Amino acid sequence: MGRKIWVFDTTLRDGEQVPGAKLNLYEKVEIAQQLKKLGVDIIEAGFPASSQGDFDAVRAVAEKVGNTNDIMITALARAVKADIDAVYNAVKYAENPMIHMVLGTSDIHVEKKFSKSKDQILQIGVDAVKYAKTLLPQVQYSTEDASRSDFEYLWKTIEAVMRAGATMINVPDTVGFAEPEEFGEMIFKLNDRMKNLDDSVLLSVHCHNDLGMATANTLAAIKNGADKVECTINGIGERAGNAALEEVVMALKTRSSIYNAETRINTKEIINTSRLVSSFMGLDVQVNKAITGDNAFAHSSGIHQDGLLKSRDAYEIVHPEDVGLDDMELVLTARSGRHAVKNALEKLGFSNLSTDEFEGIFEGFLKLADAKKEVYDHDLYVIVESYYEKHDANNKNATHYSDQFFDFEDLQVVSNASFPSASVKICKGGEVFKASAVGSGPIDALYSAIAEITNIDVKLVEYNINSVSRGKEALGKVKITIEHAGEKYIAKAADTDILKASALAYINAINSIVVAKLTPVMN
Ligand code: KIV
Ligand code: ZN
Numbered sequence: 001m002g003r004k005i006w007v008f009d010t011t012l013r014d015g016e017q018v019p020g021a022k023l024n025l026y027e028k029v030e031i032a033q034q035l036k037k038l039g040v041d042i043i044e045a046g047f048p049a050s051s052q053g054d055f056d057a058v059r060a061v062a063e064k065v066g067n068t069n070d071i072m073i074t075a076l077a078r079a080v081k082a083d084i085d086a087v088y089n090a091v092k093y094a095e096n097p098m099i100h101m102v103l104g105t106s107d108i109h110v111e112k113k114f115s116k117s118k119d120q121i122l123q124i125g126v127d128a129v130k131y132a133k134t135l136l137p138q139v140q141y142s143t144e145d146a147s148r149s150d151f152e153y154l155w156k157t158i159e160a161v162m163r164a165g166a167t168m169i170n171v172p173d174t175v176g177f178a179e180p181e182e183f184g185e186m187i188f189k190l191n192d193r194m195k196n197l198d199d200s201v202l203l204s205v206h207c208h209n210d211l212g213m214a215t216a217n218t219l220a221a222i223k224n225g226a227d228k229v230e231c232t233i234n235g236i237g238e239r240a241g242n243a244a245l246e247e248v249v250m251a252l253k254t255r256s257s258i259y260n261a262e263t264r265i266n267t268k269e270i271i272n273t274s275r276l277v278s279s280f281m282g283l284d285v286q287v288n289k290a291i292t293g294d295n296a297f298a299h300s301s302g303i304h305q306d307g308l309l310k311s312r313d314a315y316e317i318v319h320p321e322d323v324g325l326d327d328m329e330l331v332l333t334a335r336s337g338r339h340a341v342k343n344a345l346e347k348l349g350f351s352n353l354s355t356d357e358f359e360g361i362f363e364g365f366l367k368l369a370d371a372k373k374e375v376y377d378h379d380l381y382v383i384v385e386s387y388y389e390k391h392d393a394n395n396k397n398a399t400h401y402s403d404q405f406f407d408f409e410d411l412q413v414v415s416n417a418s419f420p421s422a423s424v425k426i427c428k429g430g431e432v433f434k435a436s437a438v439g440s441g442p443i444d445a446l447y448s449a450i451a452e453i454t455n456i457d458v459k460l461v462e463y464n465i466n467s468v469s470r471g472k473e474a475l476g477k478v479k480i481t482i483e484h485a486g487e488k489y490i491a492k493a494a495d496t497d498i499l500k501a502s503a504l505a506y507i508n509a510i511n512s513i514v515v516a517k518l519t520p521v522m523n
Contacts (some may be wrong), residue, residue, distance in 0.1 A: 002262040005252065006202060006228035007245065008042040009035050011277055012061070013076055014206075014242050015232040016046065021281040025057040032065040034276050035233075038269040040245075042072040044100060044230075048086040049077065058090035066094025074098040074140065079128035088135040098138035100170075101128055105154050106145035122157050129164040140168035142206065147173040147183060155193060162194070168202045169194065170230065173217055176210025176240060183207075184220035191225030204228035207243045209235060214243035215290075219251055222261055233277040234285050234292055246270045246291040250318055271324035275462070284466060291323060294479070298329040302337030305330050309343050332376075334369035341365050341380075348377060348515070350384055361387045374492060378405045378511035381518075401518055403429035405511045406454055413499050415442040422446040424503065426453050443502055450503060454510045458482040458489075465498060478505040484513050 012028055012035075015021065023031070028045065035043050043065065048055040058075045066073035073094035077083035079101045091097035103125045104113060110121050125141065132139045141161040146154055158169050171190065173183065183205075191203050205221040205228075207214040218229050235244030249265045256262070274292035278285050287294045297320040299305050307314035308330070320327060330340055341362055345353065353361065364383040369375050382402040388395050409425040409432065422445035423436040435452040439445030447460060462481040467474045476498035481490045489512045493504030 002252075002256060002260040003227075005222060005226075005261045005263050006041045006204070007039075007249070007263050007265060008044065008074075008204065008228055008230045009040040009232065009245060010044040010206075010230050010242065011035070011232040011236065011245075013044040013046050014230075014237040015277070015281070017238045018236050018241075018281065018283060021236065021283055023057070023280060025053070025060050027280045028057040029060050029064050031273075031276060031280060032061045034269070034273050036065050036071050037266070038273050039264045039266045040071070041228075041264070042074060042098070044074050044076060045091075047076045048090040049083040055086060055090050058087075059093060062091045062094035062097060066091070066096065069095045072096040072098050072138065074100045074138075077101045077132075079103040079124050081128075081131060084128060084132050084135070088132075092136070096138070097136055098140060098168075099132040099136050100140040100142065101125075101132060102142040102144050102172075103128070104144040105149040105157050107150065108148065109145050118153055122160055125157060126160050126164045129161045129166050133165040137167070139166050140170055140204070141166040142170040142172055144172055145174045146171040147178040147186070148175070151186065151189070155190065158190065158194065159197060162197055162201055166201065168204055168228065170204040170206050170228075171221075171226075172206040172230075173208055173214075174206075176208035176214060178207065178213065178217045180213060180216045180220035183217045184224040187221040187226050188224040195225075202227040204230060206230035208238065209240040209242065212240070214241070215247040215251065218243040218248050219259065222248075222252070222259055233273050234283070234289065236277070236281070236283055244290070244292075246274065246323065250291050250323070253322075254318055267322050268324045279462065284464070291318065297325060298331050300331045300333050300335055302335050302340065305340035306337050309339055331374055332365075332369065332380075333374055334366060336369070336375075338362055344377065344380060345384070348380060348518075350380075357387070357391075360391060373494065376491070376508055376511065377515040378402075378508075381405070381515070404514050404518070406507050406514075408500070408503055408507050411446065411499060411503055413442045413446055420445045422449045424449045424453065426450065426507070428453075442499065446499060446503055447506055450506055450510075454507075456484060456510055456513055458484045458510070458513070461488060463502075465502070476501045478502045480505045480509055482506070482509045482513075487516070489513055489516075 032043055045058040045061040046054045048058045062073045073091050075087045075091055077087040087099050110118050129139055143154055143157055194203055203226050205218055205226045207217040229248055231243040231245040231248055233245055235241040249263050252259050252261055285292050299308055304315045361384055364387055385402045407427040409427055411424045413422045419438055420442045421438045425434050433453045435449045437445050437448035439448050461483050464479045466477045475494045475496055477494040478501040479492045481488055489509045491505050491508035493501045493508055495501040
């Protein structure tokens with residue numbers, strides 16, 4: 001068993017500072033519930049002095065999520081009485097509340113931001129801690145801009161606030177200036193002095209990502225004695241963001257022999273938490289983001305797919321199941337090799353193909369992959385079918401499953417405030433179907449019209465749209481998740497017309513349901 005590392009999540013405070021990411025009270029409580037399920041030790045729920053709305057939201061989190069002893073609820077204050085009172089009055093409803101206060105220690109903050117002397121600032125900090133201790137036993141002191149502070153002044157401040165009663169000392173790299181080796185050395189020295197003074201006080205770090213080193217700096221701090229880490233889901237936060245919780249936690253787990261430290265995070269809840277935060281805050285996760293990005297477990301190169309099918313550890317250091325995903329994703333593209341295509345065909349029941357048959361089908365696959373970019377299971381059925389139509393119509397594989405798939409033909413969408421409506425034309429088995437619907441918005445109308453034709457009962461769980469390139473010719477890439485009979489189906493599509501991309505993604509997902517119903521028949 002490794003040393004315990006405390007996880008302090010500040011998605012609802014530093015994360016919420018991202019422009020446009022403001023949450024309402026209900027959204028904050030729901031994310032806080034999910035963070036509790038994830039197993040974080042401390043939730044920083046907001047900055048109550050900033051507005052009545054934030055005060056109310058922090059209080060709601062304290063009451064509804066902080067109602068058990070296994071989680072601590074805190075919120076941020078500047079080292080002034082009014083802020084400390086606001087935090088106290090909001091978090092006091094939790095079983096385990098804490099006051100977190102921040103005051104700068106770098107020359108830039110002391111001289112330029114506050115225009116005071118170092119001694120004056122230190123005294124303000126000490127007085128603030130003494131006051132907070134009259135309200136609650138747990139008080140965290142953050143030495144803002146610590147990584148750019150004079151080391152001996154930083155230590156003098158930490159020593160003084162510890163003597164005043166601070167129970168956690170947080171050392172922020174506020175502007176993401178630190179470098180792992182240098183930051184590690186600083187934490188090592190602070191930890192040594194702190195543990196000599198009072199080893200019950202936790203040493204924490206809070207790293208920003210301005211130079212892309214927030215996770216590396218956080219891990220260097222852990223290696224050098226830090227007891228606690230501050231991070232956010234998906235690494236969101238002020239400017240370039242904070243250390244990403246999922247990266248720090250999975251690095252500790254995956255490289256345990258190096259760090260010899262562990263958290264109590266239930267890693268299987270990582271993806272759920274990431275998706276909830278992303279959708280409530282309206283902040284898309286970068287597709288190649290470590291652990292939570294869309295492509296983090298998607299393998300598309302033929303060489304990699306071949307290696308993975310032989311042995312997963314060839315190209316996989318974190319198992320997708322460990323973070324709450326179903327399985328690795330082998331995306332069939334023009335780069336997929338024969339092994340991956342053969343594997344996908346076998347899963348659909350086409351197992352005993354002769355070499356000639358497979359080569360013919362593979363040729364069809366390459367043609368479609370060039371045109372369509374990503375090839376789905378229902379596309380494979382169509383490829384197999386057209387191969388046998390041409391070469392051997394009596395073969396047992398020459399079935400007519402593709403008659404059951406839906407094919408997009410055309411659409412018309414009217415977007416206005418009163419009657420957003422859509423009409424669609426879809427083919428199935430050579431027949432053309434048309435339907436129209438009114439909805440709460442153009443996409444809702446479009447999906448209702450398609451649903452009238454497909455007649456498969458689904459719930460839209462997630463709808464996401466991104467621009468793939470720039471300018472007038474930019475492709476809109478739509479990714480949707482739908483639920484049918486308790487199973488989730490994810491599908492994507494891209495087009496310069498975002499409504500067409502939306503329709504295609506929905507139809508791809510519907511066809512995946514059709515495939516899922518067919519597959520047991522084939523096997
Ligand atoms: O970046 C920072 O210094 C902070 C403090 C409030 C911890 O967010
Ligand atoms: Zn910060």
